[in-house]
Amino acid sequence: MTLSRNKEFNWEGIQVRVSLPSTYDSKQAYPVVLLNDGELDYLSDLSQSVILVGLIPENRLDDFTPWQASALKEGGSDFGGRLDRYHQKLFQGILTTLQKDYLIDESRIAYGGYSLGGLAAVYSLYSSYLPLSCIFSICGSFWYPDFIDFCRGHDLIQSQSLIYLQNGQTEGANHSNRLSKAPIFARNIHDLISEAVPSTYSTFDAYGHHEALEQRYHHFCDWLREEWNLK
Template sequence: MTLLINKNFVCHGIRVTIALPESYDSKKAYPAVFLNDGQLDYLGKLADSVILIGLEPQNRLDDFTPWQAQALRTGSPDFGGKLASYHDHLFDHIFKSIAQEFRLDESRMAYGGYSLGGLAAISSLYSSDKMSLIFSICGSFWYPNFVDYCKAHQLINKTCSVYLRNGLTEGANHKNRLAKAPSYAKKVHECIKKQCLSTYSEFDPYGHHDNLQERYDDFSDWLIEQWQL
């Protein structure tokens, strides 16, 4: 479906897109979903009852990665490791700007994304308790040293709900770290489940780029039940 975009603005280089429910009532507080990469059409199932907020950074290889790392392929740009700054802008300036204009139900706020966007969201568990729900679809948990980081650190956001979905055939046909993507993902899932009791963890049979709409629909159905939308 095509969403009705109500507002666009840029904050610290991050393009923010807001889609309100068609029947939006300024006197009511609404749940909100913040989505890295800003592909809000994937969340069309939620559009009637949730404020959808897309987040598009200038450089996702920098802004969605927790520390610097070399590129996996020769000739590709390295990962910049500027996630801490990205989250500072998101949880401070962007969130405050949105909350001043629209009524948010702070007990029902989700933040997540796909691939590196999912990695970024899960990383936020270790630095912020702003969101009541964190989700990751095909999170890039193969990222160098991320498994070790998860094993060595305690979550700050232990009381939130977490949704994790990865594919069992992610990384197929690769010869670098991506070839072991499902193995890395399983280790991260286990780390999160040990510290966060309200964790949903699932592996589907797909590859990294497969069936994205189906995956987002499954997440949306789960969220509708969680939030009783």
């Protein structure tokens, strides 16, 4: 299902795409889902109940990473570590603009993504931005250098959020670098966050990193629909 784009704008290098329910009523408050990388079609199961917002940065290797790190393989691009700046733009600029344009149910705002987009969302659990009611990560890149040590050494601030963590048991297969241990890194993060927030939804499926995207997003949509009592 290809969703309509009801509004599209650029906020300081972040392309923002907004998809409204087909029966959108400007007098009704709607939940919002903020999705890193902006692949909103994967969230089509929610399209008639929530406002979907896709976020596409100019350089995801910079904007979705919390600190600088070298490329995983020779000839690859380094990671820029500008996630704090990205989140400042998102939560203090883009979200504020959306709240002016649409009637948003502020008790139901979800933020998350896939791969590095999921890593970025989980990092926000440890920052003092606006309280978010849901953080979700699908195949989060928890292999990122020093991320586990960061989580162990910092308090989880957004402890009142619903948290959804999904990774694959065979992520990193056929890699010889730290990606080969991706499921181990992911398990450590799942356990660490679940210990801090016992209500965390944590699951591992049988797939690799780039497999079954539609199925994985469908599973998340079912979970969020139940948690938020969406029709």
